[in-house]
Amino acid sequence: MMHNKSKAIQDLYPDELAHCYGCGKNNLDGYQLKTYLVGDETIAHFLPDEKFTALPGSVYGGLVASLLDCHGTGSAAAFVCVQENINLNEVETIPVRCVTASLKVDFKAPTPMGVELKLRGKLQSIEGRKIWVDMTLSADDTICATGEILAIKIKD
Numbered sequence: 626m627m628h629n630k631s632k633a634i635q636d637l638y639p640d641e642l643a644h645c646y647g648c649g650k651n652n653l654d655g656y657q658l659k660t661y662l663v664g665d666e667t668i669a670h671f672l673p674d675e676k677f678t679a680l681p682g683s684v685y686g687g688l689v690a691s692l693l694d695c696h697g698t699g700s701a702a703a704f705v706c707v708q709e710n711i712n713l714n715e716v717e718t719i720p721v722r723c724v725t726a727s728l729k730v731d732f733k734a735p736t737p738m739g740v741e742l743k744l745r746g747k748l749q750s751i752e753g754r755k756i757w758v759d760m761t762l763s764a765d766d767t768i769c770a771t772g773e774i775l776a777i778k779i780k781d
């Protein structure tokens with residue numbers, strides 16, 4: 626049985642759209658967040674550097690928001706592909722482009738520094754070009770933030 630060797634969604638963005646500070650594979654100074662479709666949800670991991678400190682020991686909320694932003698758009702693109710029966714393991718580049726129209730973040734607990742953060746995304750709904758994704762960002766077993774994104778599929 627072969628294991629799933631799927632690529633990250635962001636690694637399927639074409640080179641000319643891979644400069645995003647949060648998730649572009651071609652932005653060497655950026656976070657290069659990688660979102661994976663696993664079953665019916667999306668997963669990403671990120672270990673913040675100390676420079677992203679808010680109060681000593683805790684992560685700056687703006688970073689938390691930007692991780693949710695990029696995980697959200699990547700997830701939205703992946704969920705559109707699932708709906709359109711596009712198999713992400715069989716494409717060189719992802720044929721769907723989504724940008725953030727709205728992002729809501731609820732900070733539930735301080736996000737600790739020095740712990741690999743886990744982001745999860747679940748499809749809430751798709752209505753035409755509008756895709757809503759619910760997300761959590763956790764450290765160990767604590768949900769530190771939840772997010773809801775409205776991503777819009779860009780017209781061709």
Ligand SMILES: CCCCC/C=C\C/C=C\C/C=C\C/C=C\CCCC(=O)SCCNC(=O)CCNC(=O)[C@H](O)C(C)(C)COP(=O)(O)OP(=O)(O)OC[C@H]1O[C@@H](n2cnc3c(N)ncnc32)[C@H](O)[C@@H]1OP(=O)(O)O
Nearest residue numbers: 638642645694695698722723724725726727755775777779
């Ligand atoms: C930043 C670049 C923007 C342009 C990019 C172009 C191409 C790139 C394509 C793909 C990107 C590839 C890789 C992704 C890499 C990084 C992603 C990182 C994530 C981000 O960091 S990305 C930056 C922050 N992001 C923006 O910089 C967006 C600025 N914005 C716009 O570019 C437009 O605003 C847009 C495209 C969002 C919509 O424009 P539009 O003309 O295509 O569509 P329209 O306005 O008709 O909206 C359609 C339906 O969404 C509803 N709707 C719209 N906005 C809403 C809101 N805020 N709340 C509630 N509903 C809303 C309407 O009410 C309507 O609903 P209904 O159909 O029911 O009437």
